[in-house]
Amino acid sequence: MLVDRFNTLARRIPTAALYILCALPAPWLFYLGVTGGLGAEPIKALERELGEIALQLVVAGLAITPLRRFLGVNLLKFRRALGLMAFFYVSVHLSVWLFLDVQIAAQIWADIIKRPYVTIGMVGFLMMIPLALTSNNYSVRKLGQKWRRLHKLTYVVAILGAIHFIWLSKGFQLEPLIYLSVILGLLAFRIRPQRRKQAA
Amino acid sequence: MAFRWKNDLTEAAVTPEHIYMNRRQWIAGAAAGLGLAGMGGTARAKEGALQPNEWDDITSYNNYYEFGTGKDDPARYADRLTTQPWTVKIDGMVERPADYTVEDIMAKMTIEDRLYRFRCVEAWSMVVPWNGFELADLLNMAGVQSGAKYVAFETALRPDEMPGVQFPVLDWPYVEGLRLDEAMHPLTIMTTGIYGRDIPNQNGAPLRLVVPWKYGFKSIKSIVRITLTDQEPPTSWNKANPREYGFYSNVNPTVDHPRWSQATERQIGGGLFAPRIPTKMFNGYEAEVASLYDGMDLTKNF
Numbered sequence: 001m002l003v004d005r006f007n008t009l010a011r012r013i014p015t016a017a018l019y020i021l022c023a024l025p026a027p028w029l030f031y032l033g034v035t036g037g038l039g040a041e042p043i044k045a046l047e048r049e050l051g052e053i054a055l056q057l058v059v060a061g062l063a064i065t066p067l068r069r070f071l072g073v074n075l076l077k078f079r080r081a082l083g084l085m086a087f088f089y090v091s092v093h094l095s096v097w098l099f100l101d102v103q104i105a106a107q108i109w110a111d112i113i114k115r116p117y118v119t120i121g122m123v124g125f126l127m128m129i130p131l132a133l134t135s136n137n138y139s140v141r142k143l144g145q146k147w148r149r150l151h152k153l154t155y156v157v158a159i160l161g162a163i164h165f166i167w168l169s170k171g172f173q174l175e176p177l178i179y180l181s182v183i184l185g186l187l188a189f190r191i192r193p194q195r196r197k198q199a200a
Numbered sequence: 201m202a203f204r205w206k207n208d209l210t211e212a213a214v215t216p217e218h219i220y221m222n223r224r225q226w227i228a229g230a231a232a233g234l235g236l237a238g239m240g241g242t243a244r245a246k247e248g249a250l251q252p253n254e255w256d257d258i259t260s261y262n263n264y265y266e267f268g269t270g271k272d273d274p275a276r277y278a279d280r281l282t283t284q285p286w287t288v289k290i291d292g293m294v295e296r297p298a299d300y301t302v303e304d305i306m307a308k309m310t311i312e313d314r315l316y317r318f319r320c321v322e323a324w325s326m327v328v329p330w331n332g333f334e335l336a337d338l339l340n341m342a343g344v345q346s347g348a349k350y351v352a353f354e355t356a357l358r359p360d361e362m363p364g365v366q367f368p369v370l371d372w373p374y375v376e377g378l379r380l381d382e383a384m385h386p387l388t389i390m391t392t393g394i395y396g397r398d399i400p401n402q403n404g405a406p407l408r409l410v411v412p413w414k415y416g417f418k419s420i421k422s423i424v425r426i427t428l429t430d431q432e433p434p435t436s437w438n439k440a441n442p443r444e445y446g447f448y449s450n451v452n453p454t455v456d457h458p459r460w461s462q463a464t465e466r467q468i469g470g471g472l473f474a475p476r477i478p479t480k481m482f483n484g485y486e487a488e489v490a491s492l493y494d495g496m497d498l499t500k501n502f
Contacts, residue, residue, distance in 0.1 A: 040271075
C-alpha cells in the first residue's frame with residue numbers, strides 16, 4: 001500500500017530535519033530584505049511573508065489529525081515541530097512589526113488597543129505562549145488530559161490568525177478568505193466522525 | 201494656461217539636465233529608446249529639496265488592483281494593457297463633449313515637470329518626478345458648463361487584459377471624483393510621464409490623475425472617461441468601505457484611518473531599517489490648498 005510505504009518513510013525522517021527545514025526561510029527572507037530581494041518596501045514584505053509562513057504551519061499542523069483519520073497517513077510525530085515553528089514565525093513576525101514597522105513605542109500600545117486587527121493578532125500570539133511552553137514531553141506527562149484540552153486553543157489561534165489576515169487586507173481579497181475556509185474545513189473534519197459515532 | 205504653479209520643491213537641478221529631452225521629441229514618443237533607466241540614482245537634490253525616488257521603486261511598488269492586490273502584481277501583469285489607441289470620453293456638463301484621443305489632447309497641452317510628494321493611504325510615501333499638464337487646461341478645452349460642481353473619473357475595465365478584475369475586490373470599473381475647485385487647482389495634474397519617460401502601464405498609462413495633497417487612491421489611473429456633473433460622484437474606495445475612505449481623502453496626520461495611524465509614514469526606498477517620518481498636513485501642500493476647505497470639519501469630511 002502506498003500509505004504504508006509513506007508512513008514507513010515518514011518514520012525514518014528525524015523531526016530535527018523538519019525543524020531545520022522550517023527554520024531556513026527566516027534567515028533567507030532577512031537576507032533578501034537587506035539585499036533588496038523583497039522589493040521596494042522590504043519591511044512590509046518581510047512582515048507579510050513571515051505571517052503567511054506562520055499561518056501555513058498552523059494549517060499544516062491542523063491537517064495532521066484529519067490525514068490520519070481519513071487517509072491513514074501518520075505524521076503525528078511532526079505536529080509539535082510544526083506548532084513550535086509556527087510560534088517561532090509569529091514571534092519573528094511580531095518583532096518585525098514592533099521594531100522595524102511601528103518603531104514608535106508610544107504608538108505600539110495605541111495600535112494594539114485601537115486597531116482590532118492588531119488586537120486579534122496579539123490575542124492569537126498570547127494564546128500561543130502557553131501552547132509553546134507546554135510543547136515538551138514533561139508537560140504532556142504532567143498535564144495529561146488537561147494538556148489535550150489546553151492544546152485545543154490551537155483551533156482558536158488558527159481562526160484568529162485567519163481573521164487577522166482578512167481584516168488587515170484592503171478590500172475584499174481572495175487569499176485570506178482561502179486560509180479561513182481551509183482552516184474551518186480542517187476543523188470541521190474533527191466534528192463529523194463523532195456525529196457518526198452517535199448515529200451508529 | 202500652463203505654469204500657474206511654481207514648483208519650488210524641484211530646485212531645478214534635481215534631475216541632471218541631459219536626461220531632459222526636447223518636449224516635442226518626447227510627445228512624439230521618442231523617449232522610449234533613449235535608455236534612461238537608472239537615472240533616478242544619479243539625481244541629486246540641493247539641500248532641503250525633495251529627493252525623488254528611483255525609477256525602479258516608482259514602477260515596481262504599485263497599487264493597481266485591476267492587475268492584482270500584490271504590490272508587484274501591476275509591474276508583472278500591466279504590460280497586457282493596450283494603451284494605443286486610447287480615447288478619453290469627456291461628457292456631462294461640458295460645452296464640447298467628445299471622445300478625445302490621447303494624441304489630440306497631448307497636441308493641445310503643455311507638459312511640465314512636477315516633483316510631488318505622493319502619500320498612500322497605507323502610510324507609505326514616495327517622491328515622484330511626474331510629467332504632465334494641468335487638469336484645468338483639459339477641462340477648459342472641453343468647456344465646463346456653469347452649473348458643474350464635480351468631476352467624475354473612470355478607469356478602463358478590460359477583463360481580457362486585467363487579471364485582477366476577475367475577483368470583486370472592488371466594484372469595477374474603478375471610479376473617482378473631485379470637487380470642481382479641487383480639479384481646477386493648479387496642483388492637480390494629468391500625468392503622462394515619469395522622469396521624462398512615458399508613464400509605465402502599472403503607474404496608470406497613458407493618462408492618470410495626480411492630486412498630490414490627497415491619498416494616492418484619489419489619483420485614478422488609466423482614465424477612459426471624465427464626466428462633469430452637479431452631483432458628488434461615487435468613488436470606488438468610499439463605496440467599498442465608507443467608514444475608512446471618505447470622498448475627500450485629504451492627507452491629514454490628525455485623522456487616523458480606522459485601522460492604522462496616519463501620523464507618520466515610511467518613505468519607500470529606505471530599505472529594511474528605514475525610519476518613519478511625520479506626515480505633513482495636506483501632504484505638505486497646506487499653503488496651496490488649505491483654503492479650499494475653509495469652514496469644513498475635516499474629521500467629518502475626511
